[in-house]
Amino acid sequence: xxxxxxxxxxxxxxxxxxxxxxxxxxxxxxxxxxxxxxxxxxxxxxxxxxxxxxxxxxxxxxxxxxxxxxxxxxxxxxxxxxxxxxxxxxxxxxxxxxxxxxxxxxxxxxxxxxxxxxxxxxxxxxxxxxxxxxxxxxxxxxxxxxxxxxxxxxxxxxxxxxxxxxxxxxxxxxxxxxxxxxxxxxxxxxxxxxxxxxxxxxxxxxxxxxxxxxxxxxxxxxxxxxxxxxxxxxxxxxxxxxxxxxxxxxxxxxxxxxxxxxxx
Amino acid sequence: xxxxxxxxxxxxxxxxxxxxxxxxxxxxxxxxxxxxxxxxxxxxxxxxxxxxxxxxxxxxxxxxxxxxxxxxxxxxxxxxxxxxxxxxxxxxxxxxxxxxxxxxxxxxxxxxxxxxxxxxxxxxxxxxxxxxxxxxxxxxxxxxxxxxxxxxxxxxxxxxxxxxxxxxxxxxxxxxxxxxxxxxxxxxxxxxxxxxxxxxxxxxxxxxxxxxxxxxxxxxxxxxxxxxxxxxxxxxxxxxxxxxxxxxxxxxxxxxxxxxxxxxxxxxxxxxxxxxxxxxxxxxxxxxxxxxxxxxxxxxxxxxxxxxxxxxxxxxxxxxxxxxxxxxxxxxxxxxxxxxxxxxxxxxxxxxxxxxxxxxxxxxxxxxxxxxxxxxxxxxxxxxxxxxxxxxxxxxxxxxxxxxxxxxxxxxxxxxxxxxxxxxxxxxxxxxxxxxxxxxxxxxxxxxxxxxxxxxxxxxxxxx
Numbered sequence: 001x002x003x004x005x006x007x008x009x010x011x012x013x014x015x016x017x018x019x020x021x022x023x024x025x026x027x028x029x030x031x032x033x034x035x036x037x038x039x040x041x042x043x044x045x046x047x048x049x050x051x052x053x054x055x056x057x058x059x060x061x062x063x064x065x066x067x068x069x070x071x072x073x074x075x076x077x078x079x080x081x082x083x084x085x086x087x088x089x090x091x092x093x094x095x096x097x098x099x100x101x102x103x104x105x106x107x108x109x110x111x112x113x114x115x116x117x118x119x120x121x122x123x124x125x126x127x128x129x130x131x132x133x134x135x136x137x138x139x140x141x142x143x144x145x146x147x148x149x150x151x152x153x154x155x156x157x158x159x160x161x162x163x164x165x166x167x168x169x170x171x172x173x174x175x176x177x178x179x180x181x182x183x184x185x186x187x188x189x190x191x192x193x194x195x196x197x198x199x200x201x202x203x204x205x206x207x208x209x210x211x212x213x214x215x216x217x218x219x220x221x222x223x224x225x226x227x228x229x230x231x232x233x234x235x236x237x238x239x240x241x242x243x244x245x246x247x248x249x250x251x252x253x254x255x256x257x258x259x260x261x262x263x264x
Numbered sequence: 265x266x267x268x269x270x271x272x273x274x275x276x277x278x279x280x281x282x283x284x285x286x287x288x289x290x291x292x293x294x295x296x297x298x299x300x301x302x303x304x305x306x307x308x309x310x311x312x313x314x315x316x317x318x319x320x321x322x323x324x325x326x327x328x329x330x331x332x333x334x335x336x337x338x339x340x341x342x343x344x345x346x347x348x349x350x351x352x353x354x355x356x357x358x359x360x361x362x363x364x365x366x367x368x369x370x371x372x373x374x375x376x377x378x379x380x381x382x383x384x385x386x387x388x389x390x391x392x393x394x395x396x397x398x399x400x401x402x403x404x405x406x407x408x409x410x411x412x413x414x415x416x417x418x419x420x421x422x423x424x425x426x427x428x429x430x431x432x433x434x435x436x437x438x439x440x441x442x443x444x445x446x447x448x449x450x451x452x453x454x455x456x457x458x459x460x461x462x463x464x465x466x467x468x469x470x471x472x473x474x475x476x477x478x479x480x481x482x483x484x485x486x487x488x489x490x491x492x493x494x495x496x497x498x499x500x501x502x503x504x505x506x507x508x509x510x511x512x513x514x515x516x517x518x519x520x521x522x523x524x525x526x527x528x529x530x531x532x533x534x535x536x537x538x539x540x541x542x543x544x545x546x547x548x549x550x551x552x553x554x555x556x557x558x559x560x561x562x563x564x565x566x567x568x569x570x571x572x573x574x575x576x577x578x579x580x581x582x583x584x585x586x587x588x589x590x591x592x593x594x595x596x597x598x599x600x601x602x603x604x605x606x607x608x609x610x611x612x613x614x615x616x617x618x619x620x621x622x623x624x625x626x627x628x629x630x631x632x633x634x635x636x637x638x639x640x641x642x643x644x645x646x647x648x649x650x651x652x653x654x655x656x657x658x659x660x661x662x663x664x665x666x667x668x669x670x671x672x673x674x675x676x677x678x679x680x681x682x683x684x685x686x687x688x689x690x691x692x693x694x695x696x697x698x699x700x701x702x703x704x705x706x707x708x709x710x711x712x713x714x715x716x717x718x719x720x721x722x723x724x725x726x727x728x
Binding site: 012015016018021028029030032105190191192193194197198244245246247248258 | 309310311314318339343426429432433451452455456481558684685686687695711712
């Protein structure tokens with residue numbers, strides 16, 4: 001059986017960044033790239049199922065992005081994923097989460113996995129909709145914010161617990177195959193072993209074009225997306241008030257401020 | 265000579281690796297031609313220069329080179345101004361460029377630990393930016409001349425009070441400057457002066473002379489000072505304010521008659537301070553060991569002056585922190601260790617495991633404990649037999665494996681497998697292990713983690 005795990009290489013902001021000349025994103029010189037934190041947990045969940053199953057389970061990671069994404073895919077391979085797929089075409093630039101969902105669904109149709117995992121959201125764009133968009137295009141059952149999963153490979157049902165507001169957990173039975181978006185803390189992601197890292201360096205990453213998955217340039221990109229970025233900017237902020245004086249004076253002032261807030 | 269023992273070989277390897285961190289690690293030992301190559305690796309892309317300018321471990325020579333090569337780039341200049349490793353010569357260069365145009369960067373220079381005093385002096389003389397001037401007033405790198413110039417400049421300014429207070433707290437402020445500040449200062453400023461490491465004795469004497477009329481804040485500060493005379497100590501020991509009495513209780517100049525009086529103090533804070541004293545009498549210890557406050561008992565249990573009999577009585581204390589404190593006491597006996605090694609609380613057992621005086625036999629028993637903190641203590645203990653350490657290196661718990669790495673008696677044979685540990689920090693720490701051979705460590709120059717590669721290359725560069 002197969003588990004397809006959708007992962008993303010996210011951009012983290014360096015301090016004191018600058019906005020790009022076109023005003024729509026941060027200047028790339030100030031971006032640091034790494035595997036999305038949520039995807040670490042969804043990969044680990046897939047690996048746990050693989051390792052505890054008597055049946056053979058293949059874990060495939062897939063990502064959409066240019067060459068630099070290979071680094072994150074290799075991290076996944078180093079942690080035990082069996083194969084890695086990267087989809088890219090310049091036409092994909094500017095795609096929103098829905099368009100990306102369509103791409104991932106196309107990969108899923110080709111691979112025919114038994115389950116699709118994705119992270120609840122990415123730490124850079126935070127749409128929290130790519131996984132669900134994938135499910136919509138596949139017309140599969142889906143569950144979001146999965147904090148616990150009881151699943152036997154190949155089974156037609158799974159029991160999940162979803163994390164809700166106020167610390168509540170909702171237990172749901174879901175038909176499979178399904179798309180699950182995995183929440184942080186569902187497991188404890190492993191570190192890749194050195195041997196795994198070295199082996200991963202030699203493993204091929206399958207580069208897939210839009211045509212390979214039955215899509216065309218017209219299906220993706222900013223023009224085909226349901227939303228488009230107008231601008232990105234740093235909003236004006238009020239200056240914080242610095243509390244001056246000796247340590248004792250600062251402490252006294254802080255106490256005064258707290259009491260004022262409390263209405264004392 | 266081993267190949268990696270030459271600068272040329274090391275630099276060639278770093279160039280071959282082609283990554284900015286390996287290049288930064290060997291920059292200092294490279295010749296001029298090699299530096300050109302290394303710089304093309306490190307600064308060839310703007311994003312790499314930005315990363316290195318910000319990185320807290322970038323060597324000073326590399327930061328200097330970035331400064332020279334990328335001086336016109338404001339984003340890079342900002343990062344250099346912030347980086348605490350940026351050397352004085354680069355800071356001076358940055359100031360020359362920034363002083364006329366950019367106050368926000370001047371503030372960073374004004375607060376930088378490596379800013380030369382001639383630059384600080386220029387800021388004091390020419391800058392009109394109050395944030396920069398405040399930054400100078402707090403900068404420990406500023407010498408007396410700079411601080412005095414600053415105070416003179418700000419004497420009629422509405423920010424004078426703030427500047428004066430900052431200078432009073434600046435660890436570099438000299439005694440005579442403190443005295444002039446004290447003379448005109450308000451109560452809080454005087455408190456800071458009296459507590460300053462350079463506070464001259466005559467100011468303490470002056471404050472003591474007027475002690476009965478001194479504000480409470482000054483009394484609290486004086487109470488902690490071991491230069492107080494007996495009259496002042498005695499006067500303050502009966503203060504209505506517990507913070508004052510607390511200061512007296514902890515003050516090693518306080519004689520036994522005062523200590524004895526304070527044993528009956530109503531405040532737990534006072535008795536906690538007493539419990540830490542190294543000159544407690546047997547009667548005082550006897551009085552404190554039955555105190556209801558577990559912190560008092562805990563401090564007493566840590567006190568090296570208490571007898572083993574007292575420590576023994578604490579092994580059955582109801583509070584785990586007190587029992588743990590016994591285990592941490594250097595005077596704790598082997599017999600008591602054996603008692604505490606069976607404690608129900610893992611934190612207490614862990615303290616035994618970490619104890620330098622724990623016996624090998626006890627450590628062998630504790631090596632079968634289920635708790636990670638206990639096992640980490642065993643792994644860290646230099647008396648733990650090697651066969652146990654070798655078992656621990658396969659532990660799934662990183663804390664335990666790390667404790668083995670930090671064990672100063674762990675042998676090479678034990679540590680070697682940890683060169684392949686999955687946690688990068690462990691491999692990084694092993695670079696400086698005295699037990700591993702250089703040929704063992706050389707492999708880490710090819711490590712997949714950039715911090716490990718940097719540390720390994722840097723280690724070899726420094727060892728040349």
